[in-house]
Amino acid sequence: xxxxxxxxxxxxxxxxxxxxxxxxxxxxxxxxxxxxxxxxxxxxxxxxxxxxxxxxxxxxxxxxxxxxxxxxxxxxxxxxxxxxxxxxxxxxxxxxxxxxxxxxxxxxxxxxxxxxxxxxxxxxxxxxxxxxxxxxxxxxxxxxxxxxxxxxxxxxxxxxxxxxxxxxxxxxxxxxxxxxxxxxxxxxxxxxxxxxxxxxxxxxxxxxxxxxxxxxxxxxxxxxxxxxxxxxxxxxxxxxxxxxxxxxxxxxxxxxxxxxxxxxxxxxxxxxxxxxxxxxxxxxxxxxxxxxxxxxxxxxxxxxxxxxxxxxxxxxxxxxxxxxxxxxxxxxxxxxxxxxxxxxxxxxxxxxxxxxxxxxxxxxxxxxxxxxxxxxxxxxxxxxxxxxxxxxxxxxxxxxxxxxxxxxxxxxxxxxx
Numbered sequence: 001x002x003x004x005x006x007x008x009x010x011x012x013x014x015x016x017x018x019x020x021x022x023x024x025x026x027x028x029x030x031x032x033x034x035x036x037x038x039x040x041x042x043x044x045x046x047x048x049x050x051x052x053x054x055x056x057x058x059x060x061x062x063x064x065x066x067x068x069x070x071x072x073x074x075x076x077x078x079x080x081x082x083x084x085x086x087x088x089x090x091x092x093x094x095x096x097x098x099x100x101x102x103x104x105x106x107x108x109x110x111x112x113x114x115x116x117x118x119x120x121x122x123x124x125x126x127x128x129x130x131x132x133x134x135x136x137x138x139x140x141x142x143x144x145x146x147x148x149x150x151x152x153x154x155x156x157x158x159x160x161x162x163x164x165x166x167x168x169x170x171x172x173x174x175x176x177x178x179x180x181x182x183x184x185x186x187x188x189x190x191x192x193x194x195x196x197x198x199x200x201x202x203x204x205x206x207x208x209x210x211x212x213x214x215x216x217x218x219x220x221x222x223x224x225x226x227x228x229x230x231x232x233x234x235x236x237x238x239x240x241x242x243x244x245x246x247x248x249x250x251x252x253x254x255x256x257x258x259x260x261x262x263x264x265x266x267x268x269x270x271x272x273x274x275x276x277x278x279x280x281x282x283x284x285x286x287x288x289x290x291x292x293x294x295x296x297x298x299x300x301x302x303x304x305x306x307x308x309x310x311x312x313x314x315x316x317x318x319x320x321x322x323x324x325x326x327x328x329x330x331x332x333x334x335x336x337x338x339x340x341x342x343x344x345x346x347x348x349x350x351x352x353x354x355x356x357x358x359x360x361x362x363x364x365x366x367x368x369x370x371x372x373x374x375x376x377x378x379x380x381x382x383x384x385x386x387x388x389x390x391x392x393x394x395x396x397x398x399x400x401x402x403x404x405x406x407x408x409x410x411x412x413x414x415x416x417x
Contacts, residue, residue, distance in 0.1 A: 036067070055118065111168055123178055134179075137169070144186075157220065161267050163193060194261040225343075229273070229318050232341040244348055246401040247325070253283040254313075276313040278323075285311040287324035287406045289332075289417045298408040298417045301376040304330060313340075325404060327353040329417075331368035331375040350395065353404075362395045386410050 040046025054061055061072075069075025073082055092098025093105075106113055121127025125134055142148025143155075156163060171177025174184055174192040189195035199220060216223075219230025226232055237254075240246040251257050254276050258266035265275075280286045289307045292300055309328040312321050319337040322328050326347075327336035332354045338347035351357035351365035359365045366383060369375025383391045390402045390409050397403050408415045 111164060113168065117178070123180070160269055161199070161261075163261065166193065191261075227341050227343050229341045232318075240400065242400075244397055244400060245404040247284055247405055249283060253279045253285075273315050276315070278311040278313075283311075284404075284406045285309060285323040285325050287329070287417060289324070289329040291417055293417075296415070298330075298415045301330065304376060307332075307334065324406070325353075329354075331377045366395055388412070 037050065038048040040048040041050050043049055044051065054064075057063075064072065064081065065075070067075055067077040068079065068081050071082075072080065074080040089102065090100040092100040093102045095101055096103065102116075106116070109115075116124065116133065117127070119127055119129040120131065120133050124132065124137070126132040139152070140150040142150040143152045145151055146153065152166075156166070159165065166174065166183065167177070169177055169179045170181060170183050174182065174187065174194075176182045184192045187193045187195065187198060189197055201216060216231040216234050218224050219228055221228070221230055223231050236242060237249045238251075240248050255274060256265060256277065261267070268275075278285055286309050288309070289298070290301055290304050291297070291306050307324075307329050309322050309324045311323045313319070314321070317337075318340045320326065320340065321337040322334065326338050327333035333352065336352055338352070346352070346357075349357055349365075350362060351359065354368040355364070355366045357365055359367075361381075363381030363383070367379075367381045368377040370377050370379045372379070382393070383395060384393045387409055389412055390397060390399055392398050402409045402414065405414075406417070408417065
């Protein structure tokens with residue numbers, strides 16, 4: 001009986017080892033490899049490179065997720081895209097101090113961010129990368145509040161008035177761009193934020209003045225007082241000289257008006273102040289007087305030279321010189337040079353352009369040069385006797401449109417020089 005039991009045990013042990021050996025010798029289950037992509041799919045040099053194919057689909061990678069999973073970590077294909085695409089950026093891409101900083105890379109591409117949208121989405125809110133650019137690229141609190149230090153106008157001014165950073169998110173026409181937030185909601189004038197009145201002038205007055213824009217009451221530094229050189233007498237020259245004259249100028253009479261915001265010479269970092277040049281073809285400042293003329297012109301005085309103004313402006317002294325408007329005319333004061341931002345009223349005082357401000361009476365202060373001081377005017381200070389259309393018996397200007405208008409008004413006639 002013992003021998004029988006031992007035999008059974010031996011048989012079982014031999015059988016166990018026999019089965020184990022057969023199992024180990026069975027061929028391994030074959031691994032199927034099915035490639036759905038064309039040759040060269042992983043080679044950047046190939047015309048079939050997957051990056052090229054995806055770019056042709058405007059960055060749409062939905063077809064990739066069908067096999068590689070919505071997280072691109074393998075999916076049913078069990079081939080993860082993240083093995084290679086673990087990071088499309090070089091080290092330092094988020095560090096402004098790094099040569100690989102993404103801002104520098106984009107700048108080198110002239111602001112083209114198409115490659116960014118392939119991974120981060122056309123709205124930069126994550127896309128297939130799941131990492132939103134908008135987490136960092138957002139505006140500080142107070143961006144739309146003029147009283148805030150973070151007001152976007154102040155930020156742009158600190159960038160020397162460059163709007164390139166705005167267009168990257170809001171579009172080149174400021175209508176929304178990838179952020180879908182339009183600047184034109186507030187900036188309603190033509191060209192939006194690039195309209196001249198955004199930086200120069202008062203849009204509420206533009207409709208009443210024969211110009212597309214008007215100059216300060218507020219200059220680029222935020223000053224509103226005429227004593228600031230950026231404000232000065234802009235409004236008076238564009239709207240007329242108040243009670244003294246109705247003569248108006250346009251911006252292009254004294255400045256080169258740029259065709260666009262980025263036109264050469266418009267925003268010049270090397271110039272602290274706006275450049276002034278007088279337009280001889282369009283401004284009254286160049287009016288010549290005592291010119292030998294034909295019948296119907298103003299009387300010619302052979303004892304006097306022809307007064308030919310050569311207007312100029314000094315940025316150093318903030319003064320205009322040699323203009324018809326301020327005295328360079330027959331029997332006037334050619335050397336008068338008013339200060340642009342003089343708010344005392346002295347620059348417009350009667351006697352500055354013609355006469356003598358040191359005289360006691362208003363009539364004597366207004367009297368143009370007579371023979372006693374090198375002129376030809378009669379020694380009569382009752383101006384209204386001859387110029388009743390312009391001034392009354394109290395030497396008050398009653399018709400600003402006929403005063404300092406480039407013509408001689410006498411006995412009811414407007415005589416050109």
